[in-house]
Amino acid sequence: MVRRKQIYEGKAKILFEGPEPGTIVQYFKDDATAFNNQKKGTITGKGVLNNRITEYLFQKLGEIGVPTHFIRRLNMREQLVREVEIIPIEVVIRNIAAGSISKRFAIPEGTQLPRSIVEYYYKNDALGDPLVSEEHVTAFGWATIQELDEILSLSLRVNDYLSGLFLGIGLKLVDFKLEFGRVQHENGEVQIILADEISPDNCRLWDTKTNEKMDKDRFRRDMGGVEEAYQEVARRLGIMPEGGPRDMPGPATMQ
Template sequence: MSAHQKLYEGKAKIIYSTDEPEVLLANFKDDATAFNAKKRGTIAGKGEINCKIAAHLFQMLEANGIPTHFIDCPAPNQMRVRAVRIVPLEVVVRNIAAGSLCQQTGLEVGTVLKPPLVEFYYKNDELGDPLLTRDRLLLMSLATPEQLEQLQTMALRINEILKEFFHKCGITLVDFKLEFGLDQQQHMLLADEISPDTCRLWNDSESDPDRRVMDKDRFRRDLGQVEDAYQQVLERVLATTGNVVGG
């Protein structure tokens, strides 16, 4: 594609304008960060792998009634997306206790959460993306009560679809982060990406707590074989997608 203006560069992607005002180009990077960018590195091939995984999952979710910003992929590490105004919240869905939830509550890693827990985090690097209560969100006018209800409903539905899909991949969906945006008609669309960068994924065929990890925790915790884990997720997603789209 011809060169276009860079609009924004984040931790994992660079966003460019295109010849169409309502369409943007996301370039997925190999850069890796953790702990609010205090730890930095590179995961070889990550951009292309995550782009392919996200594209397949977006298409699968679209086929199951979830509106997304995905359009197509003009290159292996590039995704054309509908322009949206991002809601400044990270919506985290947790099926199993892990990570910060265990650190903050004392819950044992691996505790199954019934029902799944939905949390809202303020997208603000300077503040460290803090967890916010519903009342704080409303006080800060980050979303309306109706939008919060819609975000929760969509997140739980996405969780149902992804849990079933990853189960067919032989993977347990532990938890994941979602971002949403509003298009020009004020429709809520799933945005950003769904990938091993934004999900905790455990290999069902492994019982060892370290060996089962198939996501960015391998980078966070210096477990090694990060690229291999990401590649394995991609291979399983590609092998499974055709059997469930539209199902």
């Protein structure tokens, strides 16, 4: 087995040095966390499914002109991506009230919001990823005003497209999280591109007829049927791995 230099390990993925300069190998784990890492567990086959779902959605977004870090899928659990400077902001787009916004404003879960609401959270596990304003983002230098405008524009485009895509397979896109990064081109131009992943790990997806939850809320709330929900999303997208999400050992690493 090839030994690779590990760059970073997060809650759901491991990043390794890529085969060419400016690339990274992103490995999807089965580990699951919730409530800022207070709850931990394993969702069997999740890494395989999230790899395939992210590949599919990033390719679709690329077709409509949304720039992403995705290059190609390497195997069942790994994909090759462009190396980017991650902007330390999580962008959450909400279409239907659920989760923290329901608690903060006493809005019944499932209430259709008047319009899509975009929120920013500072990526810092030690602080619990606090909700921040545009003023915080620009004042503390996490992103410029121009970069934030581009992030907002891209986020709304992604929301419009994915809402329609999921509706076409009988799913409501309740809310979801995006992350963005900077990439510098040879001419010196710095571009904002979509990074990380889009999967049932960071999207709330409900069945349009029954409102059944088809995402990580099933893990958060001990509802059971977590693996089956992820598999159903992949099946509806038409990308369920043949024979189901088989296991694959993680790569040997060197620090």
